Structure formats: C-alpha cells, structure tokens
Amino acid sequence: MSHPVFSWKQGAFLADFHVHSHYSRATSPDMHPDVLNRVARQKGLSVIGTGDFTHPGYLKELKETLEPEGTGLYVCRDDPEGTKFILSSEISNIFTQGGKNRRIHTVFLAPDLEVVEEIQRRLAAIGNITSDGRPIFGFPVKELVRIIMDVSPDCFVIPAHIWTPWFSLFGAKSGFDSLEECFEEQSEHIFALETGLSSDPQMNWRLSALDRYTLVSNSDAHSPSRLGREANCLSCRPTYEAIVSAIKDPAKGFEGTIEFFPQEGKYYCDGHRACGVCMHPRETIEHGGRCPVCGRGLTVGVLHRIEELADRPEGFVPKTARPCVHLIPLEEIIAEALGVRSITGKVKKEYLRLIQIGGPEMGILLWKSEEELRQFVPDRILEGIRRMRKGKVHISPGHDGVYGKVSLFSREENLPGYGSRGRQEDAVQLDLF
Ligand SMILES: [Zn+2]
Ligand SMILES: [Zn+2]
Numbered sequence: 155m156s157h158p159v160f161s162w163k164q165g166a167f168l169a170d171f172h173v174h175s176h177y178s179r180a181t182s183p184d185m186h187p188d189v190l191n192r193v194a195r196q197k198g199l200s201v202i203g204t205g206d207f208t209h210p211g212y213l214k215e216l217k218e219t220l221e222p223e224g225t226g227l228y229v230c231r232d233d234p235e236g237t238k239f240i241l242s243s244e245i246s247n248i249f250t251q252g253g254k255n256r257r258i259h260t261v262f263l264a265p266d267l268e269v270v271e272e273i274q275r276r277l278a279a280i281g282n283i284t285s286d287g288r289p290i291f292g293f294p295v296k297e298l299v300r301i302i303m304d305v306s307p308d309c310f311v312i313p314a315h316i317w318t319p320w321f322s323l324f325g326a327k328s329g330f331d332s333l334e335e336c337f338e339e340q341s342e343h344i345f346a347l348e349t350g351l352s353s354d355p356q357m358n359w360r361l362s363a364l365d366r367y368t369l370v371s372n373s374d375a376h377s378p379s380r381l382g383r384e385a386n387c388l389s390c391r392p393t394y395e396a397i398v399s400a401i402k403d404p405a406k407g408f409e410g411t412i413e414f415f416p417q418e419g420k421y422y423c424d425g426h427r428a429c430g431v432c433m434h435p436r437e438t439i440e441h442g443g444r445c446p447v448c449g450r451g452l453t454v455g456v457l458h459r460i461e462e463l464a465d466r467p468e469g470f471v472p473k474t475a476r477p478c479v480h481l482i483p484l485e486e487i488i489a490e491a492l493g494v495r496s497i498t499g500k501v502k503k504e505y506l507r508l509i510q511i512g513g514p515e516m517g518i519l520l521w522k523s524e525e526e527l528r529q530f531v532p533d534r535i536l537e538g539i540r541r542m543r544k545g546k547v548h549i550s551p552g553h554d555g556v557y558g559k560v561s562l563f564s565r566e567e568n569l570p571g572y573g574s575r576g577r578q579e580d581a582v583q584l585d586l587f
Contacts, residue, residue: 198514203242226394315350352419
C-alpha cells in the first residue's frame with residue numbers, strides 16, 4: 155500500500171519552487187545548480203526553482219551551468235535529462251504602510267533569462283541587488299509586484315510562507331490582516347499562497363478568504379538536503395506556461411502538496427525561545443499574552459494567528475481543497491530508526507544505499523508498497539515509514555524560532571541512550587526565514 159491519502163496520477167511530477175543559492179545569507183556553500191540538480195534527482199523532484207535570480211553573480215552562474223529547454227524551463231548542460239529548473243527568486247520588502255512597519259517576503263517566477271535581466275536592471279536602479287541573494291527593498295511590496303509584472307505579465311507572484319510571524323503577509327509581527335490591504339490594486343496578480351513549514355492546507359482551510367487561492371508548498375531550502383521537504387504535485391506538461399496555468403487553475407493539473415508536519419515548523423506554537431516557554435494559543439490567552447518566565451510579550455505563532463483570522467471551525471474542508479500528505483525526510487526516519495540524534499555518516503550511508511536500490515526518496519516515502527520496500531529496507535526503518543504514512547507520530551511543537559521535534563518511536567521503543575530525535579545541528583543556523 156502506498157501513502158493512503160494519495161493516488162497520484164500517472165505522469166505526475168513533483169516541483170519545489172522556493173530555493174536559495176549560496177548567495178543568500180545563512181545558506182550552505184553547496185547551493186550551486188549542479189549540486190541542486192543531483193540532489194533533486196535523488197529526492198525525486200522533477201522541477202526546482204533556481205532561487206535568487208535577482209543576484210547578478212548567480213545569474214552569471216546560471217547562464218554558465220544551464221541551458222534553455224525551449225519550454226521556459228532550464229536544464230544543466232552536463233545533464234540534459236536531469237532536473238528542470240524554473241527561474242525563481244525570493245525578495246524581502248521592509249516598509250511602512252497603514253502606519254505600521256511591514257516585512258513581507260515574496261517569491262517570483264520568471265519565464266526566461268531575458269526577463270530576469272530586465273528585472274535586475276530595474277531593481278538595481280532603485281536598490282541593492284548584489285549584497286544578498288534575497289535582496290531587501292524599502293518600498294511597499296505592491297510596488298515590487300507592479301514593477302515585475304510590468305517587465306513581463308508572464309511573471310508569477312507567490313506571497314511566501316504567509317504565516318511566519320516576522321516576514322510574511324499575515325505574520326503576527328509585521329503582516330496584514332488581509333491580502334487586499336497589502337497588495338491593494340496589485341491583488342489581481344495573486345493566485346497562489348505559500349503555506350510555509352509551520353502551516354498546512356488544513357489550517358488554511360479555516361479562512362474562507364483564502365478559498366480562491368491555490369495553496370502551494372515549497373522547501374525554502376538553504377542547504378541541499380532540505381530540498382523537497384515541502385513540494386507540489388502537478389500533472390500538467392512540464393513547461394513554464396503549463397505550470398503557471400495549473401497553479402492559477404488547479405483543474406489544469408495542480409494535484410496537491412507534500413507537507414511538513416506543521417507542528418515541526420519553527421513558529422507553530424507561541425513561546426519564548428530563551429525562556430524555554432512553549433504555549434498553545436489557549437494558554438497564551440490565559441496568561442494575557444505574557445511570558446510566565448520573563449513577563450515580556452510572547453512571540454505569537456502560526457496556530458494563534460490563524461485562530462485570530464479564521465472564520466471556520468477546525469476540521470472544515472472547503473470544496474476547493476486539494477489533497478496533501480505529511481512526510482518526514484528519509485534521512486530523519488533512518489536516524490531515529492538507527493537510534494542516533496542527527497544525520498551522521500552512518501545515516502547518510504544507509505540513505506544512499508536505500509535510494510541506490512529503490513530510489514528516488516519520494517518513491518520510498520510515498521509510492522512503493524510495503525512488499526516492495528521489504529525487499530531492501532531494514533525492519534525498523536520500514537516500521538518508521540509505515541508510521542509516518544499513517545500519521546502515527548509524536549510531536550513536540552516548534553515555537554519562537556525553535557523547530558518542533560517529531561518522533562516515530564516511543565521512549566520505550568527507542569534504542570538505549572537515545573532521547574527524542576533532534577533536528578540536524580545546523581538547522582537553526584541554516585534555516586533563518
Ligand atoms: Zn520570556
Ligand atoms: Zn522568506
């Protein structure tokens with residue numbers, strides 16, 4: 155039996171649009187197109203974003219490494235049968251609107267390198283595009299949408315990780331209460347919203363105002379191993395135009411999404427990282443929004459913020475809903491099954507062995523039957539995959555920038571000397587939003 159939620163169509167493929175290059179702050183030095191191509195193949199992603207197309211140094215690198223396929227997508231010159239790249243970039247706007255400070259991140263897709271060059275020309279005239287792969291501008295995000303859509307109406311806009319407190323459309327710290335309030339007359343260009351790691355479609359279904367947007371999921375990877383930890387399943391032709399059409403109108407081939415367990419995200423619950431305080435929104439309200447340790451205001455997480463804006467009860471499923479599955483990266487399942495706390499050499503070795511025999515990774519996590527898996531997957535890892543597919547996981551939720559922790563095995567089942575499974579040590583450092 156494959157994953158119970160999904161029977162994805164024949165010919166469907168996975169795409170991850172939000173990725174960063176080594177030019178973005180706090181990213182791995184390995185974030186080059188050739189490495190991304192190789193890792194995406196291991197994972198089973200057919201299409202990935204280039205990330206950082208606003209950066210002139212990276213654009214040069216993309217031109218050297220990639221060649222056009224004639225479909226609006228690009229492939230590595232050295233591996234034309236490999237992963238297809240879609241030109242993408244994330245941009246940060248920090249500005250004042252409606253008397254408040256706002257910080258909004260937005261992902262853009264572009265149809266070809268000429269359009270990207272023109273976007274760079276226009277943005278370079280009004281800000282700094284060389285200091286960071288994810289540039290920061292001091293004008294309203296609606297202005298940015300106007301500029302980019304003016305360069306080419308074929309560009310596509312996706313507000314990024316819309317619930318994270320610090321840098322997003324609906325963020326508790328510096329966001330808005332509605333999309334129209336933020337984008338005003340540019341709202342007509344918005345067809346999709348990125349749910350981010352700390353929220354899943356189920357949480358977003360509680361806002362009727364979001365029904366008309368396609369909920370997309372991307373990894374926002376800052377290092378190669380994070381690629382595809384969230385992704386989109388499409389069944390359209392793999393061309394720029396068909397992909398954008400399918401996101402605009404899911405009936406044209408947007409099948410659903412792959413999700414993190416949202417509790418694992420760094421801003422799921424409310425809390426204070428330094429005080430070791432993590433609270434459910436109910437408890438936060440009981441405490442008057444104050445931290446019981448230091449007395450200052452708690453960082454309000456995604457769950458709380460959704461609760462504030464929701465007009466539907468938990469569990470509501472709108473007609474427009476697309477299926478989604480919650481996955482745990484295979485390396486993390488292996489680590490817990492082997493009883494180690496992080497992704498060690500032993501884990502990586504087993505990961506490579508498994509994907510060499512039965513890869514790509516997404517096939518192992520999602521599609522292969524238990525009988526097929528039993529041929530090459532050790533019992534304890536197989537049990538981990540089985541539990542993940544059934545959603546039988548234990549999660550201590552993330553809060554105030556600390557990742558949540560998911561466990562597949564109970565304390566009694568764990569091997570001696572093993573506590574709850576932790577994220578990779580580099581997680582906090584490498585995955586700043
Ligand atoms: Zn505190
Ligand atoms: Zn971001």
